[in-house]
Amino acid sequence: xxxxxxxxxxxxxxNRATAILQNANILHNSHLNNCVNVRNENGSFSLRAFLYSxxxxxxxxxxxxxxxxxxxxxxxxxxxxxxxxxxxxxxKTVGNLTNYLRRFELWVLAYQKxxxxxxxxxxxxxxxxxxxxxxxLALRNAVLDGRFKWGARLEFFIRSxxxxxxxxxxxxRKIRAILTTTQPAAFQDKIVQEVLxxxxxxIYEARFSQKSFAFRPGRNAHTVLRVVRRSFAGYxxxxxxxxxxxLDGMKVGMVISALMRDVRDKKVIDLIKAALTTPVITSRVDxxxxxxxxxxxxxxxxxxxxxxxxxxxxxxxxxxxxAPEEAEIHPSWGHCGILSPLLANICLDELDRWMEDxxxxxxxxxxxxxxxxxxxxxxxxxxxxxxxxxxxSGPDKTRKIDYIRYGGHIxxxxxxxxxxxxxxxxxxxxxxxxxYMLKLDNESLPIEHITKGIMFLDHVxxxxxxxxxLRYTATGGKIISEKGVGTLLSVTASLKQCIKQFRxxxxxxxxxxxxxxxxxxxxxxxxxxxxxxxxxxxxxxVEWYRYADNRKKIVNFCSYILRGSLAKLYAAKYKLRxxxxxxxxxxxxxxxxxxxxxxxxxxxxxxxxMGLVESIDGLLYTRMSLVPETDYSPFPSGWRPDHEKAxxxxxRLEDSKTLEEERNCLKEQGLISPQDYISMLVWNxxxxxxxxxxxxxxxxxxxxxxxxxxxxxxxxxESDDQRFTTEEDKEERIRAAQG
Numbered sequence: 047x048x049x050x051x052x053x054x055x056x057x058x059x060x061n062r063a064t065a066i067l068q069n070a071n072i073l074h075n076s077h078l079n080n081c082v083n084v085r086n087e088n089g090s091f092s093l094r095a096f097l098y099s100x101x102x103x104x105x106x107x108x109x110x111x112x113x114x115x116x117x118x119x120x121x122x123x124x125x126x127x128x129x130x131x132x133x134x135x136x137x138k139t140v141g142n143l144t145n146y147l148r149r150f151e152l153w154v155l156a157y158q159k160x161x162x163x164x165x166x167x168x169x170x171x172x173x174x175x176x177x178x179x180x181x182x183l184a185l186r187n188a189v190l191d192g193r194f195k196w197g198a199r200l201e202f203f204i205r206s207x208x209x210x211x212x213x214x215x216x217x218x219r220k221i222r223a224i225l226t227t228t229q230p231a232a233f234q235d236k237i238v239q240e241v242l243x244x245x246x247x248x249i250y251e252a253r254f255s256q257k258s259f260a261f262r263p264g265r266n267a268h269t270v271l272r273v274v275r276r277s278f279a280g281y282x283x284x285x286x287x288x289x290x291x292x293l294d295g296m297k298v299g300m301v302i303s304a305l306m307r308d309v310r311d312k313k314v315i316d317l318i319k320a321a322l323t324t325p326v327i328t329s330r331v332d333x334x335x336x337x338x339x340x341x342x343x344x345x346x347x348x349x350x351x352x353x354x355x356x357x358x359x360x361x362x363x364x365x366x367x368x369a370p371e372e373a374e375i376h377p378s379w380g381h382c383g384i385l386s387p388l389l390a391n392i393c394l395d396e397l398d399r400w401m402e403d404x405x406x407x408x409x410x411x412x413x414x415x416x417x418x419x420x421x422x423x424x425x426x427x428x429x430x431x432x433x434x435x436x437x438x439s440g441p442d443k444t445r446k447i448d449y450i451r452y453g454g455h456i457x458x459x460x461x462x463x464x465x466x467x468x469x470x471x472x473x474x475x476x477x478x479x480x481x482y483m484l485k486l487d488n489e490s491l492p493i494e495h496i497t498k499g500i501m502f503l504d505h506v507x508x509x510x511x512x513x514x515x516l517r518y519t520a521t522g523g524k525i526i527s528e529k530g531v532g533t534l535l536s537v538t539a540s541l542k543q544c545i546k547q548f549r550x551x552x553x554x555x556x557x558x559x560x561x562x563x564x565x566x567x568x569x570x571x572x573x574x575x576x577x578x579x580x581x582x583x584x585x586x587x588v589e590w591y592r593y594a595d596n597r598k599k600i601v602n603f604c605s606y607i608l609r610g611s612l613a614k615l616y617a618a619k620y621k622l623r624x625x626x627x628x629x630x631x632x633x634x635x636x637x638x639x640x641x642x643x644x645x646x647x648x649x650x651x652x653x654x655x656m657g658l659v660e661s662i663d664g665l666l667y668t669r670m671s672l673v674p675e676t677d678y679s680p681f682p683s684g685w686r687p688d689h690e691k692a693x694x695x696x697x698r699l700e701d702s703k704t705l706e707e708e709r710n711c712l713k714e715q716g717l718i719s720p721q722d723y724i725s726m727l728v729w730n731x732x733x734x735x736x737x738x739x740x741x742x743x744x745x746x747x748x749x750x751x752x753x754x755x756x757x758x759x760x761x762x763x764e765s766d767d768q769r770f771t772t773e774e775d776k777e778e779r780i781r782a783a784q785g
Contacts, residue, residue, distance in 0.1 A: 111183065113150065113176075113179035113180060113182070113183050114179075116150035116151075116183070117150055117151055117154060118151070119151055120151065121151040121152055121154055121155030121158075122155065124146075124149055124151050124152060124155075125152070125155070125244055125248070128146065128244075128245070128248045129248040129251075129693055130693060130696065130697065131248075132248045132249050132251075132252040133248075133252045133690070133693045133694065133697060134697050136252035136253055137253075139308060139309075139310060140249055140308060140309050140310065140311070141310045141311060142311060143245055143309065143311035143313070143314045144190070144311060144313045144314070146245050147186075147189065147190060147241070147245070147313060147314070148186075148190065150182075150183065150186060152241050152244055152245070153182055153183075153185070153186050153237065153241060154171060154174065154179075154182065155244070156237045156238075156240035156241045156244065157169075157174065157178070157182055157204075157237055158170075158171065158174075159240055160233065160236045160237050160240055161206075161207060163236075164206050164207070164208060164233070165207060165208060178204070178207075181203060181204035181205075182204055182237070184203045184204070185203040185204050185234055185237065185238070188203055189238060189317065190313070192316075194234075194238065194317075195324075196235060196320055196321050196324040196380075196381040197232065197235065197324050197325075197326065197327070197381050198232055198234070198235075199224050199225055199229065199232075200213050200221070200224065200225075202232065202233070202234055203234055204233065204234050204237070205233055205234075206233040209233065225327075226327065226329055227327070227329060228327060228328050228329065229327070231381070231383055235381055235383065236383060236384075238317070239321075239381075239382065239383040239384050239385050240384065242314065242317065242318065242385055243384055243385050243388060245314070246309070246314075246385070246388060247263075247388060249308060249309065250308065250388065250391070250392055250395075251263070251690075253308060253395070254391060254395055254398075255395060255398035255399060255402060256686075257398050257401065257402065257449055257450055257451055258391060258394070258395070258398050258450075258451045258452075259273075259450065259451070259452050260372075260373070260387075260391075260451070260452045260453035261377075261387035261388065261390065261391055261453065262391065263687065263689065264687025264688065264689055264690065265687060267370070267372075267373065267452065267503050268592065268593060269685075270450060270452050270502075270503060271503065271505060271537055271593045272593060272681040273450060273681065273685075274450070274457070274502070274507060274535075274537060275535060275537050275593065275681065276680075276681040276683075277448050278448060278457075278459045278507070278535060279533070279534070279535040280446075280461055280533070280535075281446075281447075281448065281459030281460060281461045281496065282460065282461060282462075282495060282496055283459070283460040283462075283464055283466075283467040283493055283494070283495060283496075284457065284458065284459055284460070284493070284494050284495075284496065284500045284507070285456075285457075285458040285460070285467060285470065285471055285474075285491055285492070285493055286455075286456070286457055286458075286491070286492060286494065286500060286501075286502065287455065287456040287457075287458075287474070287486070287490065287491045288454065288455055288490060289394070289397075289454040289455070289456065289478070289482075289484065289486075290375045290453070290454035290455065291454070291484065292390065292393065292394065292454055292482055292484065293375050293376075293377040293390050293453065293454045294375075294377070295377075295379055296379075296393055296482070297483075298319060298322045298323055300393065300482070300483075301318075301322060301379075301389055301392075301393060302315060302318070302319055302322075304389075304392050304393045304395075304396065305318065305389075305392060318382070318385070318389075321380050321381040321382045321385070322379060322380040322381075322382065323380070324380060324381055326380060326381065359579065359582070360567060360568065360579050361579045361580065361582040361583035361586070362582075362586075364551060364583055365583055365586050365587070365590075367547060367550060367551045368504075368544075368547045368587070368590070370503045370504040370543075371455075371504075372452050372453055372454075372455040372502070372503055373452075373453065373503075375453065375454060377389070377390045390453075390454075393482070394451065394454075396481060397451070397456075397477070397478070397481070398449075398451060400477055401449040401456075401458075402449075404447065404449075404470065404473070405446075405447055405448065405449065408445065408446070408447045408466070408470070409444075409445070409446050409447075410444065410445040410446075411444050412443060412444040412445075443461065443462070444461065445461060445462040445466065446461045446462075447459060447460050447461070447462075447466075447470065452503065455502075457500070457502050458470065464493065467493045468493065471488065471491050471493060474486075474491065475487070475491065496508065496509045497509060501540060501543075504539065504540050504543045504544075505537050505538065505539055505540060505594060506536075506537075506538050506539075506540050507535065507536070507537060508535075508536045508538065509533045509534070509535060509536065510533065510534045510536050511531065511532075511533055512531075512532050512533070512534055513529055513530065513531055513532075514529075514530050514532060515527055515528070515529060515530070516528050516529070516530040536595050537593060537594060537595055538594055538595045538596045539591050539594035539596055539597070539600040541596075541599075541600060541603065544600060544603065544604065545557060545560055548560070548604075548607055552565075553565065553607055553608070553611050554607055554611075560607065561610075562606075562607050562608075562609075562610030562611045562613075562614060563611060563614065564611055564612075564614035564615040564617075564618055565611050565612070565615055566615065566618075568612075568615060569615065569618075569619060573616070573632075573636070573639065573640060573641075573662055574661060574662045574663070576612060576615070577612070577636060577637075577662055577663050577664065577665060578663060580608050580612060580665060581663060581665060581666050583608065584601070584604065584605055584608065584665070584666045584667055585666065587601060587604050588601050588667065588673065588674065592676070592677050593676065593677055594676060595676055597673065597674070597675070597676045598670050598673040598675070598676075599670070601667055601673045602667060602669070602670045602673055604667075605665065605666065605667040605668055608665065609635075609636065609665050609668060610625065612636060612665070613625040613628045613629060613636070616628045616632065616636070616640050620640050620641055622640070628640065633664070634668055635664030635665045635666075635668045636662075636664060636665055637662050637663065637664030637665075638662070639662060
């Protein structure tokens, strides 16, 4: 019975094999015939041979639309290659970006980024489900085919992992509310924005001016302050301009024309144009539809879902309130989302290029000046140990201007008469009117002298006159000491702005004599948690004021305000009536527990040692001596971020000319490269069949053997014969190595 079940008849099997050949159109007929003609001893075909032939020749061709087939490389490797190509040829006009839009690896990487922002947890590539990959592929195909629409509310190609809404079962009222009220950006819109950003950012980062610092990777407000400290010393007149109205929005035609200077891909241009022109619904729910809010005596704390990201902690939310005026406005144009800052920099890059031309045009060197006297204006001279020191004496001065831009705010320094600054301001007003249709006047671009103090990024730029002693060696070797006059550019944090920010956050009241106010938002938190939150805020503010000359003073003032606010909070919470009593119990830094256990309980230190209570960290920087010093590390000229330096170094080393130049330099100096030295060692080893170090080791072993022979007495004849044979072998090997 078992034999008849697994063995097929000869005629049926032959018909089955013929049908397989006709349906599959296999070219390997000979191989299949061999498999079919295999017989057993009893005259029947083998089932294993038939199954092997069926499995071999019915294999499917890989589906080109299969997500697993499309992910050939890593998305990060594709992005890295894009950065390298654009930095290798920064002036090349990019024509075909649709090929990058087809790269499914970029879409998977964008999906990972957006999921991380949505859920608050990193999503590995291996954890993406098969349905999510299929939906992501459908979104990519819709973008390529022109079927994608920005701002969709009900119909999506892909949805967020935490979006569990069943749109088919929604009522008409909820559908109307979704369609007519302001809603967050769709999940699929964020993915498309991320893909466009990954494609366009390397193109324009290689072309952007080195004078812009906002909304760019590797550059921040600290970079601006360091550039100002290094490059703006010696400037007397400053023009401070606010062009932030450009960040609120520009005409679509101006944005598209700025894009098409470097990008000529119709698919990408049309996609961005559609994002700018598609209307954004910003209406609200009618008052009649609003639900009446009833005050409840006790409101339960909302429990976060497993995939819901945690809100920003209190200290981080408070620090965001300290954002300077120049960093408050963040562009958001249409449905562009995270692409808006890049588009704003693309539009304002024309202003940066225009100002760079003006810097070259305005530069007039003076040979009698000790700095900026080179014809090209790049090489700087003077006191290298104190770069911001600028001598003020001398009848003739070098005329020079400099410029930086942070977002929509510009700062121009002018070294020369005020008339030069007025002429430059007039030309700037005309340029902004013609290029951006921006109406500026003299009040929006004030000209201020350095002695009045220039406010930028909540730091005040002012001048300090110093009288250093200059020592030099005169003719004949005589050392002469003279008093000189110079200026130092002082970058100090604005105490007035700090008080203003604290008042806005309800931490104090009053201007001349600021009085701390209790932060009741931390009323229900423990003392340990409250102190930890304020310590994080203080540590962040210490880093923010890192390059301010008055870092110790401003951080100590912040610590005083926060410590007084917590003392008033604890006085109200534990009914201690005054701050003095709080400091008496909790110490100056509020590190001691303010609420003791009732009854005879162990001391706090014993409870802490047993792990029964939470440790309380005292507030930081309660004394000015604890605040770190100002960071005066020198800022190099021609500074670039680390990722750009790595890219340029990689491109330089990849060039064959660089390797040839290094080899010629080594030959001229009579040096040998490590690679050549290793090659010589290997060649000598192969030629002599034994290395010199091995020969020396053999000689040392021979001497040790002879010494042991002299010391050993009473050895038998067999051992002596073996020793002599080993010595003879060693001598022969040494002669062969030396010969």
